[in-house]
Amino acid sequence: MKLTLKIWRQENAKAKGRFETYKLDNISSDCSFLEMLDILNEQLVNDQIKLPVDTISFDHDCREGICGMCSLYINGRPHGPEQGTTVCQLHMRHFKDGDTITIEPWRAGPFPVVKDLMVDRLAFDKIIQAGGFTSVSTGGVPDANAIPIRKEDADLAMDAAACIGCGACVAACKNASAMLFVAAKVSQFALLPQGQIEARERVHAMVAKMDELGFGNCSNTYACEAECPKNISVENIARMNREYFSQAITKANRNQSGGGAG
Amino acid sequence: MTKLNAKIPSGPLAEKWTHYKTDQKLVNPANKRKLDIIVVGTGLAGAAAAASFGEMGFKVKVFCIQDSPRRAHSIAAQGGINAAKNYPNDGDSVYRLFYDTIKGGDYRAREANVYRLAEVSNSIIDQCVAQGVPFAREYSGYLDNRSFGGAQVSRTFYARGQTGQQLLLGAYGALSKEIGLGHVELFHRHEMLDLVLVDGRARGIVARNVVTGELERFAAHAVVLATGGYGNVYFLSTNAMNSNASAAMRAFKRGAYFANPAYVQIHPTCIPVHGDYQSKLTLMSESLRNDGRIWVPKKKEDAERVRKGTMKPIDIPEADRDYYLERRYPAFGNLVPRDVASRAAKERCDAGFGVGNTGLAVYLDFAESIQRLGRNVIEARYGNLFQMYEKIVDENPYETPMMIYPAVHYTMGGLWVDYELQTTIPGLFAAGEANFSDHGANRLGASALMQGLADGYFVLPYTIQNYLADQISVPRFKTDTPEFDEAERKIQFEIDRLLSIKGKQSVDTFHRKLGIIMWENVGMGRNEAGLKLAIEKIQLLREEFWKDVRVVGSKTGVNQELEKALRLIDYLELGELMARDALLRNESCGGHFREEYQTEDGEALRDDQNYKYVSAWEYKPGDVPEKHIEPLNYEFIEVKTRNYKV
Numbered sequence: 050m051k052l053t054l055k056i057w058r059q060e061n062a063k064a065k066g067r068f069e070t071y072k073l074d075n076i077s078s079d080c081s082f083l084e085m086l087d088i089l090n091e092q093l094v095n096d097q098i099k100l101p102v103d104t105i106s107f108d109h110d111c112r113e114g115i116c117g118m119c120s121l122y123i124n125g126r127p128h129g130p131e132q133g134t135t136v137c138q139l140h141m142r143h144f145k146d147g148d149t150i151t152i153e154p155w156r157a158g159p160f161p162v163v164k165d166l167m168v169d170r171l172a173f174d175k176i177i178q179a180g181g182f183t184s185v186s187t188g189g190v191p192d193a194n195a196i197p198i199r200k201e202d203a204d205l206a207m208d209a210a211a212c213i214g215c216g217a218c219v220a221a222c223k224n225a226s227a228m229l230f231v232a233a234k235v236s237q238f239a240l241l242p243q244g245q246i247e248a249r250e251r252v253h254a255m256v257a258k259m260d261e262l263g264f265g266n267c268s269n270t271y272a273c274e275a276e277c278p279k280n281i282s283v284e285n286i287a288r289m290n291r292e293y294f295s296q297a298i299t300k301a302n303r304n305q306s307g308g309g310a311g
Numbered sequence: 312m313t314k315l316n317a318k319i320p321s322g323p324l325a326e327k328w329t330h331y332k333t334d335q336k337l338v339n340p341a342n343k344r345k346l347d348i349i350v351v352g353t354g355l356a357g358a359a360a361a362a363s364f365g366e367m368g369f370k371v372k373v374f375c376i377q378d379s380p381r382r383a384h385s386i387a388a389q390g391g392i393n394a395a396k397n398y399p400n401d402g403d404s405v406y407r408l409f410y411d412t413i414k415g416g417d418y419r420a421r422e423a424n425v426y427r428l429a430e431v432s433n434s435i436i437d438q439c440v441a442q443g444v445p446f447a448r449e450y451s452g453y454l455d456n457r458s459f460g461g462a463q464v465s466r467t468f469y470a471r472g473q474t475g476q477q478l479l480l481g482a483y484g485a486l487s488k489e490i491g492l493g494h495v496e497l498f499h500r501h502e503m504l505d506l507v508l509v510d511g512r513a514r515g516i517v518a519r520n521v522v523t524g525e526l527e528r529f530a531a532h533a534v535v536l537a538t539g540g541y542g543n544v545y546f547l548s549t550n551a552m553n554s555n556a557s558a559a560m561r562a563f564k565r566g567a568y569f570a571n572p573a574y575v576q577i578h579p580t581c582i583p584v585h586g587d588y589q590s591k592l593t594l595m596s597e598s599l600r601n602d603g604r605i606w607v608p609k610k611k612e613d614a615e616r617v618r619k620g621t622m623k624p625i626d627i628p629e630a631d632r633d634y635y636l637e638r639r640y641p642a643f644g645n646l647v648p649r650d651v652a653s654r655a656a657k658e659r660c661d662a663g664f665g666v667g668n669t670g671l672a673v674y675l676d677f678a679e680s681i682q683r684l685g686r687n688v689i690e691a692r693y694g695n696l697f698q699m700y701e702k703i704v705d706e707n708p709y710e711t712p713m714m715i716y717p718a719v720h721y722t723m724g725g726l727w728v729d730y731e732l733q734t735t736i737p738g739l740f741a742a743g744e745a746n747f748s749d750h751g752a753n754r755l756g757a758s759a760l761m762q763g764l765a766d767g768y769f770v771l772p773y774t775i776q777n778y779l780a781d782q783i784s785v786p787r788f789k790t791d792t793p794e795f796d797e798a799e800r801k802i803q804f805e806i807d808r809l810l811s812i813k814g815k816q817s818v819d820t821f822h823r824k825l826g827i828i829m830w831e832n833v834g835m836g837r838n839e840a841g842l843k844l845a846i847e848k849i850q851l852l853r854e855e856f857w858k859d860v861r862v863v864g865s866k867t868g869v870n871q872e873l874e875k876a877l878r879l880i881d882y883l884e885l886g887e888l889m890a891r892d893a894l895l896r897n898e899s900c901g902g903h904f905r906e907e908y909q910t911e912d913g914e915a916l917r918d919d920q921n922y923k924y925v926s927a928w929e930y931k932p933g934d935v936p937e938k939h940i941e942p943l944n945y946e947f948i949e950v951k952t953r954n955y956k957v
């Protein structure tokens with residue numbers, strides 16, 4: 050198939066970006082979207098004698114939909130047109146011969162562009178560092194079967210834990226909210242007994258960090274769920290809100306009952 | 312050939328690790344704060360080690376190539392992780408897990424290490440559950456197990472088809488906690504390009520910041536490499552695109568021995584290559600072989616017709632199908648170990664019976680199971696895999712047989728380490744797939760995750776102290792020393808040279824060529840002539856590379872072409888080393904199959920008399936590497952021939 054590609058080019062974080070247009074011919078419909086970009090890059094290398102341009106930088110690693118590294122905004126949609134699919138698993142058969150395809154990086158304040166289509170998602174790591182774990186150290190833990198967990202809860206925890214940290218939810222959201230990502234982690238632990246001990250600290254620390262890093266508020270448009278390649282449900286956001294407020298109430302109650310000391 | 316000392320503790324097998332821990336030196340808490348450790352890699356092994364060191368009180372610096380530690384290749388592991396818990400009460404034990412691993416490795420692994428691995432396996436599962444890893448559970452609320460190849464018990468723990476992801480996120484959580492507390496410092500988007508030695512000890516690294524392009528220096532009292540395997544030498548493999556061999560190869564060039572480079576695992580069930588633009592291969596879980604039957608057409612004419620598309624596989628009558636695994640291995644049938652299944656597929660395709668448009672594929676057929684069990688049962692078991700297959704191939708495996716072909720998957724070889732996971736360079740340790748330690752000539756399914764976490768959580772935190780205890784009086788290092796200068800200059804020179812060649816062929820063009828040489832001559836079937844040819848061809852390719860490669864872009868800022876070119880330098884040298892190792896191992900064992908050494912019916916012929924050893928290669932500047940050996944003594948089990956026919 051023949052394609053026209055409009056691709057965002059940006060030298061580095063500080064530079065001003067622009068769209069460049071590229072033509073590609075003879076692309077097999079069995080080719081994956083990223084392989085199509087590989088072919089374009091190969092062509093750019095081979096064309097160097099004529100015009101010296103840099104190849105197009107984009108993030109990718111596993112190419113199996115699990116590492117969360119690929120992050121392209123295709124024709125106005127994070128990860129492109131196919132539901133529940135990362136861009137590395139998207140194939141060219143979902144496009145038509147002669148199509149023009151626009152490719153941009155994630156656009157969100159907390160994810161600055163590194164170069165071309167690459168963005169910096171360190172903000173997600175920082176949210177996890179604020180509390181997305183159980184504080185257990187290596188060793189000295191009980192036998193794995195010491196605490197039975199309802200299968201249903203374990204399955205729901207797994208649904209939430211399937212988040213790949215790609216950031217499509219943020220890119221899809223007009224407020225650049227990270228609620229779905231944070232809620233997925235909070236839910237995973239909220240559903241498991243191992244997560245209970247630090248539940249209050251966790252949800253408050255993670256939400257505070259998310260706000261501090263400049264992610265926006267959630268206005269319940271659910272674009273995040275629609276674009277999430279792992280189909281993470283917005284029910285997790287509801288669960289997180291419950292956690293947040295119930296934990297806040299407990300905190301208030303505790304403060305009241307301990308009040309006399311004030 | 313020098314003989315290497317693995318420093319295996321004395322005493323009965325089951326007590327060695329306890330003895331070691333009792334006798335080893337420790338570092339007291341006040342002194343830990345004065346000691347720095349560099350951990351390169353944030354996969355299961357690296358993340359687990361860095362988090363544990365941080366908790367213990369050491370000052371840790373951790374490095375990864377990707378934008379986040381959570382993206383390490385371990386994230387892609389699907390099937391599961393083994394442990395000797397014996398929860399199903401089906402007769403498992405530490406000894407049985409040890410025994411299966413030694414046997415699965417075709418008697419080419421070190422007894423003491425493997426026993427320790429089996430011994431700590433149970434603690435891994437405990438640890439992960441405490442971290443909140445959502446393993447699969449039964450209705451009772453207790454953990455569920457499944458079975459994997461090479462074992463007669465159910466000892467594999469799993470989290471849907473995403474076990475690696477969940478284990479890595481557990482370790483990443485622990486690591487993040489330590490980063491948040493300031494015990495560990497993270498350097499993401501950094502690629503280590505050299506190891507720095509001071510007075511013969513590993514004292515630091517030079518890494519390239521891939522965002523700025525700058526070379527940065529880091530010093531420490533000890534360095535741990537947990538940088539994964541080297542399957543990408545073959546260009547096409549199931550490894551992630553950023554998996555590479557550079558850290559290990561650069562340590563090799565600084566004096567660390569490289570062990571068993573020839574041992575590569577080729578996984579039988581991967582989606583076949585479909586075009587020359589292909590960038591990587593996708594694994595279809597081994598579990599599919601429980602219900603799928605593998606076959607090719609019996610008649611060459613039929614094979615030709617399906618290749619051309621003038622005939623459909625479902626139109627080939629039962630009598631004209633060759634279920635070659637069931638025919639050759641009646642006892643194990645479709646469930647023979649990975650190496651055996653892979654070779655058998657290659658044999659049929661080479662003989663002209665392959666299918667798919669390239670002729671390099673065989674069928675994995677579920678029609679019979681669907682008929683027997685119903686489509687819904689098959690869907691419940693393998694639905695996500697069928698979906699993934701359909702996404703890639705655009706064919707519905709419920710209606711037409713899947714096509715599969717073997718692909719490079721895992722590397723058993725790696726940096727040589729002793730019982731303490733220390734390389735031949737004092738102060739340099741290697742963990743996870745980057746070392747050679749536990750899988751011998753063939754790894755069993757679900758054992759890599761176990762080994763990575765064992766090394767990181769439960770072995771290194773002890774053994775590294777034995778080394779660091781002597782280092783407490785050594786003050787922190789500066790990096791403005793001649794040793795760092797030299798290392799940085801060397802890399803700078805290499806980068807400038809790459810950029811100045813301005814040849815005609817892209818980096819990937821060379822990598823593809825290397826991949827073809829490797830796959831054809833150092834792949835599933837190897838022989839003397841082919842290996843000699845490979846060595847010759849790789850040398851020529853290397854010369855051509857240094858004359859004609861075109862690396863575009865500049866050395867400042869992001870330059871992914873340059874990153875690939877730097878890695879290819881190491882692949883071009885490692886490929887030759889792999890061929891040399893394979894050439895000198897005149898026997899067939901596990902993943903290493905020498906066509907000259909097979910039985911009359913085509914089975915691997917091991918030579919325990921002459922090759923019951925680990926080969927460990929020493930780099931010789933300007934000369935061919937020198938081979939050393941570590942003899943393997945089996946004190947506790949009897950060495951036997953693997954047999955899957957009866």
Ligand SMILES: Cc1cc2nc3c(=O)[nH]c(=O)nc-3n(C[C@H](O)[C@H](O)[C@H](O)COP(=O)(O)OP(=O)(O)OC[C@H]3O[C@@H](n4cnc5c(N)ncnc54)[C@H](O)[C@@H]3O)c2cc1C
Binds near residue numbers: 539756758
């Ligand atoms: C598709 C697939 C499925 C698998 N399924 C299973 C399974 O079900 N069960 C099982 O037991 N095993 C499985 N394996 C094998 C297993 O996943 C790996 O062997 C294991 O995860 C390797 O872990 P690791 O920590 O050693 O290295 P990796 O996870 O590969 O991590 C390497 C780390 O090193 C970093 N790094 C590398 N080089 C440098 C450098 N020069 N500078 C800085 N950082 C560097 C990387 O950024 C990364 O963080 C599977 C493998 C594949 C490919």
Ligand code: SF4
Binds near residue numbers: 212214216219229273
């Ligand atoms: S919630 Fe979905 S879209 Fe957001 S980071 Fe996780 S996987 Fe990506």
Ligand code: FES
Binds near residue numbers: 111
């Ligand atoms: S490259 Fe890993 S999810 Fe797309």
